[in-house]
Amino acid sequence: MKFEAGGITINTNATLPVVYVISDSVGETGEFVVRAVASQFNGGRVEIRRIPYVDDKASIVEAFDLAKDSGAFIAYTLVVPEMRAYVKEMGLKYDIPAVDLLGGLMDTFADFYKKQPHYAPGSMRQLDAEYFKKVEAIEFAVKYDDGKDPRGILRADVVLVGISRTSKTPLSMYLAHKRLKVANVPLAPEVTPPEELFMVPKKCIGLIINPEQLNEIRQERLKTLGLKRNANYAKYERILEELEFSEKVMKKIGCPIINVSNKAVEETAGTILDILNKGGNISG
Structure with missing residues (x-):
């Protein structure tokens, strides 16, 4: 044929x-x-x-x-x-x-x-290198999401720390698309923070939020999961306890602290990128 x-x-x-x-x-x-x-x-x-x-x-x-x-x-x-x-x-x-x-x-x-x-x-190779760097960063964010492996803290470009529902995961993914390797670590009073956090304070960014807003977010989260809205997870007293604990940890680390209340992920990410570019600390 x-x-x-x-x-x-x-x-x-x-x-x-x-x-x-x-x-x-x-x-x-x-x-x-x-x-x-x-x-x-x-x-x-x-x-x-x-x-x-x-x-x-x-x-x-x-x-x-x-x-x-x-x-x-x-x-x-x-x-x-x-x-x-x-x-x-x-x-x-x-x-x-x-x-x-x-x-x-x-x-x-x-x-x-x-x-x-x-x-x-070879111009395409340069574009390909940027693409694969982004893919690598996204895979890193998934692998070291939610404190799954503390070894990621030492390997990351940025480490986000904060209590539950402070946008750690969406921020990690957004920054990964900027080709940054991001690990995030949840903080809770019952759990001792990984010692690796205190080894890389310049990589860490603390995330806090207004308790009233967090209360609403967590109640909606419970509703989505089909759980009772009065669960301890969403109680105002519990939220205050978690926030107090997290701020103590962040101050001990000596890292910048960003209040994510009423901020879009893009806005908070922009603040984080500014911190990285300036190499300085902010609070608020």
């Missing part, structure tokens, strides 16, 4: 069609595009062989030699004009189709914005 794609005839009877992807980065973008197109033919069955981090002409020649030996064609994601031109030249010399996956789009961007691209190989 044979099929044609862009004037290229590929025999699918014996082996999978082969495409060499030449890239000045890891080649993920090129492979993704090739697979997306291949999905329209032959059930998407194609063998992709990446040739990554290409920054010299010798590597391009080697790629064409390999493609010639295996009856393959070339797809490439190169940003430097000289390298793109050389691939095109080699395609004509070897009589092997070479498809420029980025060039046309870059030229369109340049025409549209009336600007020239940076022609900086």
Whole structure:
């Protein structure tokens, strides 16, 4: 059986069609595009062989030699004009189709914005690094949420401490999207605070809240859980006891204290980021 794609005839009877992807980065973008197109033919069955981090002409020649030996064609994601031109030249010399996956789009961007691209190989790698750093921070926040493992306190960029329902978890996730590794530790009079908190006071941020607001929040929480609103968890006296205890712990740590009453998560997170940027302490 044979099929044609862009004037290229590929025999699918014996082996999978082969495409060499030449890239000045890891080649993920090129492979993704090739697979997306291949999905329209032959059930998407194609063998992709990446040739990554290409920054010299010798590597391009080697790629064409390999493609010639295996009856393959070339797809490439190169940003430097000289390298793109050389691939095109080699395609004509070897009589092997070479498809420029980025060039046309870059030229369109340049025409549209009336600007020239940076022609900086590996720019996507920098974006990918930021993305994976964010993912790592989110995974960290989940792993060390609610004091699950005190070892996270020493590994974190930020440690949030406070009694229940002071927005520790949503703040942790919000800051994780800012690529910060955040651990949070609940405080309660019956539980001795982890000693690790006192080892990293500059990482810690204390969270407090007005007792009246916390009372309402906890009552709603009990209602959601189908429990009685007069449970000890939501009693005003209990809340005062917890707040008094938490402030003593925070003062012992020597960390900044933020009152989260009537504040959106974004607002409190902004205050935390300001503290980190200034390296100072605030209270209130």
